[in-house]
Amino acid sequence: MSQKLLVVGSVAFDGIETRAGKRDEILGGAATYISLAASRYCQVQLVAVVGEGDFPDEATRMLADRGVDLTGLERVPGRTFRWVGVYANDFSSRTTLDTQLGVFAEFRPKIPAAYARSKFVMLGNINPELQLAVLDAVQGEHFVAMDTMNLWIEKARDALGAVMRRTDLLTINDEEAYLLTGERQIARAATAIRKMGPKAVIIKRGEHGAFLFHADGVFFAPAFLLEEVVDPTGAGDSFAGGLLGHLASEDRTDFAALKRGMLFGAAIASATCEAFGVERTARVTREEIDARVAALRSLTALDPT
Amino acid sequence: MSQKLLVVGSVAFDGIETRAGKRDEILGGAATYISLAASRYCQVQLVAVVGEGDFPDEATRMLADRGVDLTGLERVPGRTFRWVGVYANDFSSRTTLDTQLGVFAEFRPKIPAAYARSKFVMLGNINPELQLAVLDAVQGEHFVAMDTMNLWIEKARDALGAVMRRTDLLTINDEEAYLLTGERQIARAATAIRKMGPKAVIIKRGEHGAFLFHADGVFFAPAFLLEEVVDPTGAGDSFAGGLLGHLASEDRTDFAALKRGMLFGAAIASATCEAFGVERTARVTREEIDARVAALRSLTALDPT
Numbered sequence: 001m002s003q004k005l006l007v008v009g010s011v012a013f014d015g016i017e018t019r020a021g022k023r024d025e026i027l028g029g030a031a032t033y034i035s036l037a038a039s040r041y042c043q044v045q046l047v048a049v050v051g052e053g054d055f056p057d058e059a060t061r062m063l064a065d066r067g068v069d070l071t072g073l074e075r076v077p078g079r080t081f082r083w084v085g086v087y088a089n090d091f092s093s094r095t096t097l098d099t100q101l102g103v104f105a106e107f108r109p110k111i112p113a114a115y116a117r118s119k120f121v122m123l124g125n126i127n128p129e130l131q132l133a134v135l136d137a138v139q140g141e142h143f144v145a146m147d148t149m150n151l152w153i154e155k156a157r158d159a160l161g162a163v164m165r166r167t168d169l170l171t172i173n174d175e176e177a178y179l180l181t182g183e184r185q186i187a188r189a190a191t192a193i194r195k196m197g198p199k200a201v202i203i204k205r206g207e208h209g210a211f212l213f214h215a216d217g218v219f220f221a222p223a224f225l226l227e228e229v230v231d232p233t234g235a236g237d238s239f240a241g242g243l244l245g246h247l248a249s250e251d252r253t254d255f256a257a258l259k260r261g262m263l264f265g266a267a268i269a270s271a272t273c274e275a276f277g278v279e280r281t282a283r284v285t286r287e288e289i290d291a292r293v294a295a296l297r298s299l300t301a302l303d304p305t
Numbered sequence: 306m307s308q309k310l311l312v313v314g315s316v317a318f319d320g321i322e323t324r325a326g327k328r329d330e331i332l333g334g335a336a337t338y339i340s341l342a343a344s345r346y347c348q349v350q351l352v353a354v355v356g357e358g359d360f361p362d363e364a365t366r367m368l369a370d371r372g373v374d375l376t377g378l379e380r381v382p383g384r385t386f387r388w389v390g391v392y393a394n395d396f397s398s399r400t401t402l403d404t405q406l407g408v409f410a411e412f413r414p415k416i417p418a419a420y421a422r423s424k425f426v427m428l429g430n431i432n433p434e435l436q437l438a439v440l441d442a443v444q445g446e447h448f449v450a451m452d453t454m455n456l457w458i459e460k461a462r463d464a465l466g467a468v469m470r471r472t473d474l475l476t477i478n479d480e481e482a483y484l485l486t487g488e489r490q491i492a493r494a495a496t497a498i499r500k501m502g503p504k505a506v507i508i509k510r511g512e513h514g515a516f517l518f519h520a521d522g523v524f525f526a527p528a529f530l531l532e533e534v535v536d537p538t539g540a541g542d543s544f545a546g547g548l549l550g551h552l553a554s555e556d557r558t559d560f561a562a563l564k565r566g567m568l569f570g571a572a573i574a575s576a577t578c579e580a581f582g583v584e585r586t587a588r589v590t591r592e593e594i595d596a597r598v599a600a601l602r603s604l605t606a607l608d609p610t
Contacts, residue, residue, distance in 0.1 A: 090489065184395065185530075185531070185532055185533070185534075186530060187530050187532055188532055205513070208510070208513040208514075209513075209527075211530075217603065218530070218603075218604060219604065219605070220527050220604045220605055221605075222514075222525050222527075222605075225490075225491060225492045225516075225523070226490070227490055227492055227493055228490065229490075256607070256608070259607050260607060263607075297607065298522065299523060299524065299525045300524070300525055300526075300527070300605035301524075302561070302564050302565060302568075302602065303561070
């Protein structure tokens with residue numbers, strides 16, 4: 001039976017410049033990408049905050065149309081979180097030009113009663129103190145996935161450790177995994193992370209795919225080869241959303257389910273990169289995703305599939 | 306029936322410094338790595354040149370012990386090719402400190418009569434004029450694989466094009482593929498390269514694995530995850546050697562055979578990185594290779610293997 005996925009994280013407006021062009025004030029934020037990706041496979045319950053004056057009905061309508069439950073989307077006085085960044089020509093790095101936290105600075109996640117028994121929880125990349133507050137608010141058995149970043153590794157190590165001890169699956173970039181562990185090799189970093197609490201860890205390498213380290217083995221999901229990348233913003237979040245949404249849809253969390261889910265995540269993440277912001281993430285169809293999952297399976301298959 | 310593999314390229318002494326240590330005057334050269342890797346699977350016929358005064362019997366004995374036919378190894382007055390380089394701490398780049406071509410400067414490959422009907426030919430990374438001379442000297446049907454580098458792409462484009470038109474399989478690094486084609490994406494670069502002649506192209510990405518682009522499809526071989534890299538010198542050549550040796554051993558060159566061969570190449574390439582120079586390449590056993598091939602298969606398998 002398909003389960004619900006509770007998603008906590010940022011909803012934002014992004015200004016993005018890549019070699020493909022430039023966009024201002026487009027809908028973004030980790031929780032937006034996670035929710036849109038997961039909503040292809042399960043019902044999503046979103047917990048986030050936006051400014052009551054500047055967040056357009058068009059955006060809430062789009063999320064609601066895709067089955068995202070917005071009971072937990074707070075609207076408070078002030079401005080929605082804004083981020084502006086520019087990508088290197090080869091997409092190997094990006095530079096933040098501006099960050100305005102706005103209402104996100106005072107974000108304290110409130111979990112609606114209807115969300116508290118969600119069996120799947122995705123803690124987007126926010127302050128680990130807030131991630132902990134979410135875990136304290138949910139009830140019953142649940143599978144917890146979390147993301148984090150260098151800011152929290154450097155500034156909130158204790159709280160981050162406390163979240164990790166209550167986490168089933170950590171998704172993290174390779175460079176962040178090295179920073180977190182002091183290791184400089186992916187398998188060693190994964191071993192060190194699993195000792196910190198998470199039963200499984202997915203180390204993401206962008207266009208070079210993602211590794212899952214799990215008690216039952218190691219799995220590698222290649223990235224789908226795109227002829228043109230337009231905007232990689234949100235690809236990692238879309239990956240996590242596709243993965244978690246697929247797990248929730250199957251109501252399974254074993255090694256085999258995680259492996260399958262990663263291919264769905266990789267498929268949606270590739271779509272995310274094909275347009276600015278959430279344009280493709282919001283519109284990619286299950287048929288398009290299935291075709292990419294099939295291509296990813298065939299990419300590493302020794303025998304014809 | 307296992308076929309023979311003709312290997313043409315450099316035999317050298319290398320000075321190598323990595324974060325793991327430093328070695329001077331150790332045996333190296335593309336043809337050495339290719340031959341040692343391929344010799345696990347087929348009989349290798351080596352065409353190369355070394356200095357008659359400075360090339361030790363110990364090295365020729367080691368190659369001969371592994372079944373490498375040295376009829377085509379010329380010994381001429383002068384010094385053997387020497388290369389000295391240092392790797393960045395994260396192995397993402399290397400800097401050449403010294404190159405002394407020695408007898409390699411006047412190398413004109415001479416193909417012994419006993420080699421001319423070899424069914425498999427691997428043209429290591431040398432001047433494409435010399436690669437052409439080899440193709441003119443071999444007879445009958447043969448499967449030709451070639452490697453090249455930025456030097457020849459920039460300085461010998463016409464000759465390189467002539468070799469490519471007579472090549473079945475080009476192996477090339479991603480950055481070199483971009484330089485060769487003017488593309489900046491791997492699938493586009495592969496399409497452009499296949500229009501230049503090679504029926505198939507393998508684009509190598511070091512620790513991020515290798516892609517095969519072929520009329521029958523695309524295949525990705527992950528790299529074997531090493532906990533410690535000591536010296537990546539020769540990894541790409543060991544990959545090509547393991548692949549070609551495996552093809553020759555099966556006497557097959559179809560898409561499925563290329564895919565299988567890539568895993569054997571990746572397995573041997575990973576061993577090469579575990580010690581300085583050819584130390585591991587020369588000693589890795591078929592059992593160790595088989596175990597790594599099995600691990601590579603399981604790394605991307607959705608179902609238990």
